[in-house]
Amino acid sequence: MQILMRSRSPHQRPGRAAAVAALAFLLVGQHAHAQVDPLPCWNEGPARKAVLEFVRAATDPAGPGFVPPEERIATFDNDGTLWVEQPIYTQVAFALDRVRKLAPGHSEWKTEEPFRSILSGDRDAMTRFTIQDFARVIATTHSGMTVDEFHAIIKEWLAAAKHPRYRRPYTELVYQPMLELLRHLRANGFKIYIVTGGGQEFVRVFAESIYGVPPEQIIGSAGKVKFEYGRDGEPTLVKLPDVLLLDDKAGKPEGINLVIGRKPHASFGNSTGDRQMLEWTQAGTGARLMMLVHHDDSRREYDYGVNSKIGTFSEELMEEARRRGWVVISMKDDWNRIFPFEK
Amino acid sequence: MQILMRSRSPHQRPGRAAAVAALAFLLVGQHAHAQVDPLPCWNEGPARKAVLEFVRAATDPAGPGFVPPEERIATFDNDGTLWVEQPIYTQVAFALDRVRKLAPGHSEWKTEEPFRSILSGDRDAMTRFTIQDFARVIATTHSGMTVDEFHAIIKEWLAAAKHPRYRRPYTELVYQPMLELLRHLRANGFKIYIVTGGGQEFVRVFAESIYGVPPEQIIGSAGKVKFEYGRDGEPTLVKLPDVLLLDDKAGKPEGINLVIGRKPHASFGNSTGDRQMLEWTQAGTGARLMMLVHHDDSRREYDYGVNSKIGTFSEELMEEARRRGWVVISMKDDWNRIFPFEK
Numbered sequence: 182m183q184i185l186m187r188s189r190s191p192h193q194r195p196g197r198a199a200a201v202a203a204l205a206f207l208l209v210g211q212h213a214h215a216q217v218d219p220l221p222c223w224n225e226g227p228a229r230k231a232v233l234e235f236v237r238a239a240t241d242p243a244g245p246g247f248v249p250p251e252e253r254i255a256t257f258d259n260d261g262t263l264w265v266e267q268p269i270y271t272q273v274a275f276a277l278d279r280v281r282k283l284a285p286g287h288s289e290w291k292t293e294e295p296f297r298s299i300l301s302g303d304r305d306a307m308t309r310f311t312i313q314d315f316a317r318v319i320a321t322t323h324s325g326m327t328v329d330e331f332h333a334i335i336k337e338w339l340a341a342a343k344h345p346r347y348r349r350p351y352t353e354l355v356y357q358p359m360l361e362l363l364r365h366l367r368a369n370g371f372k373i374y375i376v377t378g379g380g381q382e383f384v385r386v387f388a389e390s391i392y393g394v395p396p397e398q399i400i401g402s403a404g405k406v407k408f409e410y411g412r413d414g415e416p417t418l419v420k421l422p423d424v425l426l427l428d429d430k431a432g433k434p435e436g437i438n439l440v441i442g443r444k445p446h447a448s449f450g451n452s453t454g455d456r457q458m459l460e461w462t463q464a465g466t467g468a469r470l471m472m473l474v475h476h477d478d479s480r481r482e483y484d485y486g487v488n489s490k491i492g493t494f495s496e497e498l499m500e501e502a503r504r505r506g507w508v509v510i511s512m513k514d515d516w517n518r519i520f521p522f523e524k
Numbered sequence: 525m526q527i528l529m530r531s532r533s534p535h536q537r538p539g540r541a542a543a544v545a546a547l548a549f550l551l552v553g554q555h556a557h558a559q560v561d562p563l564p565c566w567n568e569g570p571a572r573k574a575v576l577e578f579v580r581a582a583t584d585p586a587g588p589g590f591v592p593p594e595e596r597i598a599t600f601d602n603d604g605t606l607w608v609e610q611p612i613y614t615q616v617a618f619a620l621d622r623v624r625k626l627a628p629g630h631s632e633w634k635t636e637e638p639f640r641s642i643l644s645g646d647r648d649a650m651t652r653f654t655i656q657d658f659a660r661v662i663a664t665t666h667s668g669m670t671v672d673e674f675h676a677i678i679k680e681w682l683a684a685a686k687h688p689r690y691r692r693p694y695t696e697l698v699y700q701p702m703l704e705l706l707r708h709l710r711a712n713g714f715k716i717y718i719v720t721g722g723g724q725e726f727v728r729v730f731a732e733s734i735y736g737v738p739p740e741q742i743i744g745s746a747g748k749v750k751f752e753y754g755r756d757g758e759p760t761l762v763k764l765p766d767v768l769l770l771d772d773k774a775g776k777p778e779g780i781n782l783v784i785g786r787k788p789h790a791s792f793g794n795s796t797g798d799r800q801m802l803e804w805t806q807a808g809t810g811a812r813l814m815m816l817v818h819h820d821d822s823r824r825e826y827d828y829g830v831n832s833k834i835g836t837f838s839e840e841l842m843e844e845a846r847r848r849g850w851v852v853i854s855m856k857d858d859w860n861r862i863f864p865f866e867k
Contacts, residue, residue, distance in 0.1 A: 251738060328781060372740075385785050395594060396785030397715075406781055408774035408800055416803045418781050425768075425782070431751035438671060438749055438761050439768070440783055442728050442739030457751055460759045 219365040222358040228472070228515040231508040232362060235470035236369050239446060246468030248446050250370045255447040256400075256437060256458060257359075259377040259384055261493075262451045262474050263392060265354040267483040268345065272379050273315070275338050279322040319380075320422035323404060327417045328382060335386045349522065352391050356474075357523070358516045359449075363392060366447070374445070376437060377401040378429035378454050382420075400436045402428045429454045434461035451476065452493035459507060471507040473498070478512040481519045562708040565701040571815070571858040574851040575705060578813040579712050582789060589811030591789050593713045598790040599743075599780060599801060600706075602720040602727055604836075605794045605817050606735060608697040610826040611688065615722050616658070618681050622665040639664075662723075663765035666747060670760045671725060678729045692865065695734050699817075700866070701859045702792075706735060709790070717788070719780060720744040721772035721797050725763075743779045745771045772797045777804035794819065795836035802850060814850040816841070821855040824862045 223229035238246030239253065260266035280290070280299045290296035295314040298306035323331070344351055363373055373394050377384050381401030388394040405421040428436040434457050437445065448455070448462035451474040459471040475494055477486040486494045502509050512519065566572035581589030582596065603609035623633070623642045633639035638657040641649035666674070687694055706716055716737050720727050724744030731737040748764040771779040777800050780788065791798070791805035794817040802814040818837055820829045829837045845852050855862065 254740075381782075381785075397597075397783065399785065403782060406778050408777045408804070416777065416800065416807050418777060434751045434759065434761060435749050439724075439746060440740065442724075442742065457759065461751070464759050 219368070220358070220361050222361055222516055222518040224515055224517050226515055228508055228510045231470060231472070232365070235447065235468055236365060239468040240369050248467045252443060252446065252467070253366075253369070253371040254374065254441060254443055254445040255366050255371045256374045256376045256433075256445040256449070256462070257363075258450040258452075258455045258458070259375050259388075259401075260379055261476065262449050262455070263355055263359050263375070264351070265344065265347075265482065267476075267485065270379065271351045272383050274342065274351075275335065275383070276318050276322045278338060278342065279334075280318060283322070316424075320404075323380065323382075324420045324422040327411075327419055328406060329417075331382055331420055332386050335383055339387060347520075352387050353522055354520065355391055356516070357518050357521045359474075360392070360521065362449075363394075367393070371447070372398065374398045374400055374437070374441060376428065376433050376448075376458060378427075378432075380404075381426075381428070400428060400433075400440045402426055402432075431457045433458035437461065446470070448472075449474070453495055453498050454493070456498060456501065460505075463505060463507075471505070472510055473502055473507055474510045474512065476512055478516075478519070482512055562711070563701070563704050565704055565859055565861040567858055567860050569858055571851055571853045574813060574815070575708070578790065578811055579708060581811040583712050591810045595786060595789065595810070596709075596712070596714040597717065597784060597786050597788040598709050598714045599717045599719045599776075599788040599792070599805070600702075601793040601795070601798045601801070602718050602731075602744075603722055604819065605792055605798070606698055606702050606718070607694070608687065608690075608825065610819075610828065613722065614694045615726050617685065617694075618678065618726070619661050619665045621681060621685065622677075623661060626665070659767075663747075666723065666725075667763045667765040670754075670762055671749060672760075674725055674763055675729050678726055682730060690863075695730050696865055697863065698734055699859070700861050700864045702817075703735070703864065705792075706737075710736070714790070715741065717741045717743055717780070717784060719771065719776050719791075719801060721770075721775075723747075724769075724771070743771060743776075743783045745769055745775075774800045776801035780804065789813070791815075792817070796838055796841050797836070799841060799844065803848075806848060806850075814848070815853055816845055816850055817853045817855065819855055821859075821862070825855055 220229055220232065223232070238244055239248040241247055257263055260270050264271070277299055280296055284290055284296075284300055287296070290300060295307075295310055295318060299318070326334070339350065339352055342351060343349060344354055347354060367373060373392075375384060375388055375392070375394055375398065377400070379401055381399055381403045384401050385396045385399050388399055389396065402424070403426045405423045405425045406418045407421055409417055409419050411417045426432060426436055426439075430453070433455065437458070444465050445462045446465075446468060447470040448459050449472045450456075450459060455473070459473070463469050463471055473494070475486045476483050477488070478484060487496050487499050499509070501507070510516070563572055563575065566575070581587055582591040584590055600606055603613050607614070620642055623639055627633055627639075627643055630639070633643060638650075638653055638661060641653075642661070669677070682693065682695055685694060686692060687697055690697060710716060716735075718727055718731055718735070718737055718741065720743070722744055724742055724746045727744050728739045728742045731742055732739065745767070746769045748766045748768045749761040750764055752760055752762050754760045769775060769779055769782075773796070776798065780801070787808045788805045789808075789811060790813040791802050792815045793799075793802060798816070802816070806812050806814055816837070818829045819826050820831070821827060830839050830842050842852070844850070853859070
């Protein structure tokens with residue numbers, strides 16, 4: 182910039198010089214930014230390296246992996262990938278609390294399963310619940326109100342509920358390294374979608390404030406809704422007990438096609454429910470990144486990886502990851518910090 | 525800028541002066557831009573005025589109608605709102621051509637309805653087709669291939685097909701005033717979604733190139749898809765003959781909730797199929813704009829408004845528009861040009 186200014190002739194138009202100086206300014210600014218580590222909670226190692234290398238390749242216009250800005254889509258599973266999913270899914274904790282709250286109006290639940298076991302706190306019986314039992318609990322607690330009312334119910338619950346181990350609101354139990362990853366991808370032009378087996382409306386309530394992901398970028402399991410006119414004649418959307426989408430396993434690429442209509446270039450999951458999403462992500466040209474969070478840290482979080490009996494991260498999934506070159510993130514080894522509240 | 529430069533002392537830091545000059549540049553640029561009419565194809569009148577006033581109100585941070593940037597969502601019907609829908613929907617023309625193309629492999633269609641009538645060109649019979657007849661034609665022509673293959677088939681058809689009256693590709697039959705409206709909304713921070721009763725995948729093929737609307741902003745009627753592994757083991761999505769979403773009438777606000785999860789602040793339609801979308805758009809605070817395109821121009825386009833026998837713009841819809849303050853666009857009076865190819 183010094184040289185530029187010294188060589189400027191007094192007859193040169195000031196507008197052009199100003200524009201050049203402003204451009205130089207911007208370039209210096211960008212360079213300074215690039216020197217700040219975008220992933221301070223990621224230890225040196227293959228996982229951190231894979232993220233940085235993918236972003237570099239996707240944004241290098243001269244390289245073979247270049248991804249045009251409009252195609253920069255990254256999809257993230259939620260439970261166990263962005264926040265804690267043990268000892269039970271947050272949404273299941275919500276549904277169980279909701280059954281307890283609604284019980285005074287349902288005397289029949291005292292004898293009717295699965296409600297009887299929930300209300301009597303029979304944990305053994307609850308661990309034997311079938312998919313149908315859970316479906317009935319979800320249908321009962323997640324329908325019969327408008328979408329706006331449902332959001333308000335969840336908001337109220339989230340403000341009061343605490344995780345049994347960490348004694349903090351569930352919304353604080355997000356993984357700090359993943360927040361850094363979201364920020365790094367966004368800073369490089371990626372549009373972030375959450376693709377969850379959990380409920381789309383449930384996740385919409387908190388995803389904008391805790392992850393910065395807006396409602397139109399949440400794909401999830403969804404119940405049907407019905408357009409109706411309320412008592413005041415105002416149009417409303419009422420939640421029905423029927424399922425429209427099951428956004429898990431093969432349902433993930435199907436949901437991605439419905440809502441996005443493009444193949445993601447990066448996908449992040451932690452279980453067999455994310456397998457097809459990662460396979461779908463890999464099946465294309467340009468830079469691609471497929472990562473799985475492996476829960477192997479019983480001290481700071483939970484250990485339910487391939488070495489554990491409660492794992493959803495099967496030996497078969499680990500073998501597929503090896504075969505296809507997916508990157509497995511060891512929470513124990515790759516992350517030097519798990520939660521934002523840790524110092 | 526002259527004054528700024530003259531007052532500059534020789535000891536002033538060049539960086540700051542350059543930044544100020546660049547800022548002045550930007551402000552002058554913005555001011556110059558504001559003076560260009562964003563809607564040259566719209567005649568002076570209530571429709572044009574409503575658009576300009578809505579955008580002004582939505583973007584005025586000090587006013588009562590202000591809409592935060594992240595909530596600036598506008599939804600557009602496609603057929604009859606953004607492009608020509610007479611004498612038949614473009615997608616129906618595609619489906620009929622597809623039946624003719626596939627006929628050599630289906631000798632049974634020679635006697636089987638509704639295919640027999642299509643293949644023999646029996647227009648009288650075709651005008652009597654039931655919803656079920658059309659559903660069968662759509663299911664037959666829109667399934668059994670991968671999503672990518674389906675896109676390629678549509679692309680090939682669009683490149684060759686011509687509209688029977690205008691003798692031009694269907695993709696040229698877009699309304700120039702609506703292209704201006706899309707541009708004006710986008711320039712003011714609005715995210716544009718198409719919400720069509722037509723097929724989501726069909727519209728995705730051309731919406732980015734003709735309207736600048738990307739695949740993730742297309743909501744439409746959708747068939748189910750199935751995640752499968754192709755012959756080479758690669759994951760694919762195969763189109764099934766079953767319907768997942770019918771994005772018409774009440775299905776429009778339902779589809780908007782599924783894909784966007786926010787209420788639009790502006791909606792544009794042209795028929796009874798758009799009624800619920802406009803009602804839903806109106807049911808909220810901040811600036812709101814609901815508009816209906818009225819086809820009353822038989823000379824330049826078609827006349828199938830309330831005065832016509834083939835109208836989908838019923839007298840009842842016109843009455844609701846009056847009652848609710850929706851703005852009706854008269855193609856004859858409000859638009860001084862219909863198509864981009866007109867000079």
